[in-house]
Amino acid sequence: MKRLVAPCLAALVLAGCGEQCHMSSSENFNRTLVKRLALEGVSSEIRADKGGVCFSKRHTAKAQAAVQDLSKHIYTAGVYLVDECREKVLVAWAASTGVDFSLQEPAKHGGARKGKYLYFHSLTAQDAEENKKRIMERPPAPTCAEGGTK
Numbered sequence: 001m002k003r004l005v006a007p008c009l010a011a012l013v014l015a016g017c018g019e020q021c022h023m024s025s026s027e028n029f030n031r032t033l034v035k036r037l038a039l040e041g042v043s044s045e046i047r048a049d050k051g052g053v054c055f056s057k058r059h060t061a062k063a064q065a066a067v068q069d070l071s072k073h074i075y076t077a078g079v080y081l082v083d084e085c086r087e088k089v090l091v092a093w094a095a096s097t098g099v100d101f102s103l104q105e106p107a108k109h110g111g112a113r114k115g116k117y118l119y120f121h122s123l124t125a126q127d128a129e130e131n132k133k134r135i136m137e138r139p140p141a142p143t144c145a146e147g148g149t150k
Contacts, residue, residue: 023052077131078119
């Protein structure tokens with residue numbers, strides 16, 4: 001009987017081990033998810049060979065909840081940059097804030113793209129509100145038409 005119990009206990013312990021991955025092609029989302037999981041006390045890493053962010057299977061429920069919540073908030077604080085002059089000034093300002101951010105091209109409608117979006121990556125609803133305030137209080141940036149330089 002003792003010989004059967006030891007392998008069964010080992011199998012139960014090992015069943016809880018292993019790795020689970022959330023697959024996403026967005027480097028920005030993956031990087032922000034690792035930070036969010038760290039806030040939740042979950043150790044994770046970006047694994048290119050697995051196509052996303054990987055963590056222990058025992059944290060799957062916590063990670064799924066974090067993914068769903070992060071999806072609601074990551075891109076809620078953003079500003080549209082009309083031209084290169086505004087982009088240059090606001091990207092320098094964004095970098096000085098220490099907040100993780102990205103520039104993204106808008107969807108292509110009617111055959112042409114114009115401008116870019118600057119997003120502060122928000123980890124939580126509270127972060128999103130703080131980042132929205134940060135954007136509202138940003139310094140004014142010239143547009144090329146207003147005499148800014150390219």
